[in-house]
Amino acid sequence: MCPNSVLKVTKLKNSTNMVLLNFFGSILPDRVQIGPINLRIRRFVSRPLQCFSCYGYCHGKSSCKEASRCSNCSALDSHSEEHCNATVYCIHCRDAHQVRSRQCPRYRLEQDILQLANTQFISLGSSRRELLYRQKDILCCICRSEDDDKCYFSLCSDGWSC
Numbered sequence: 001m002c003p004n005s006v007l008k009v010t011k012l013k014n015s016t017n018m019v020l021l022n023f024f025g026s027i028l029p030d031r032v033q034i035g036p037i038n039l040r041i042r043r044f045v046s047r048p049l050q051c052f053s054c055y056g057y058c059h060g061k062s063s064c065k066e067a068s069r070c071s072n073c074s075a076l077d078s079h080s081e082e083h084c085n086a087t088v089y090c091i092h093c094r095d096a097h098q099v100r101s102r103q104c105p106r107y108r109l110e111q112d113i114l115q116l117a118n119t120q121f122i123s124l125g126s127s128r129r130e131l132l133y134r135q136k137d138i139l140c141c142i143c144r145s146e147d148d149d150k151c152y153f154s155l156c157s158d159g160w161s162c
C-alpha cells in the first residue's frame with residue numbers, strides 16, 4: 001500500500017512500539033511501508049468508556065452527574081472498594097462480580113457496540129441502536145436496577161431506553 005494513503009500518525013501514550021495510523025478508505029492493508037520501516041497493521045478497537053465514579057457507561061468521571069458507587073458492592077455514596085466488607089454485586093447485571101468486571105454482559109455489550117461501529121464504519125449511536133435492537137429481549141431483563149428502578153441504559157444519551 002502506498003504510504004500517502006495514511007492520513008494521520010499518532011504516537012500511543014502507553015506504548016513504545018505502536019503507533020495509531022488513520023487511513024483513507026475502508027480496506028485495511030496487512031502491512032504498510034513508511035520509509036525504511038515495514039509496519040504490521042492491526043485494527044484498533046478502543047475499550048468501552050466506563051465512569052470511575054458511578055461506573056455507568058458512555059461518560060467519564062470528569063463529566064459524571066450521578067452519585068458515586070463502590071466498585072465492589074455497587075452501594076451508593078458509601079465507601080471505597082478498599083474499605084468494602086459487603087458481598088460483591090454488579091449493578092448492571094445483578095450478578096456476583098465487580099462492577100468493572102470484563103465478564104459483565106453489559107461490558108461485553110459495550111465492547112460489541114464499539115466493534116460493530118469499527119468494522120461497519122458506522123457511528124457509535126447507530127451501532128448501539130442496532131445491537132440493542134438485536135438484543136432487546138435479553139437487555140430488558142438487566143437494565144433496571146433494584147434499588148431505584150432506574151433504567152441504566154438511559155445513562156447513554158443516544159441509547160435505547162425501555
Ligand SMILES: [Zn+2]
Nearest residue numbers: 051054055064
Ligand atoms: Zn458517572
Ligand SMILES: [Zn+2]
Nearest residue numbers: 070072073084
Ligand atoms: Zn462496597
Ligand SMILES: [Zn+2]
Nearest residue numbers: 090092093104
Ligand atoms: Zn455485571
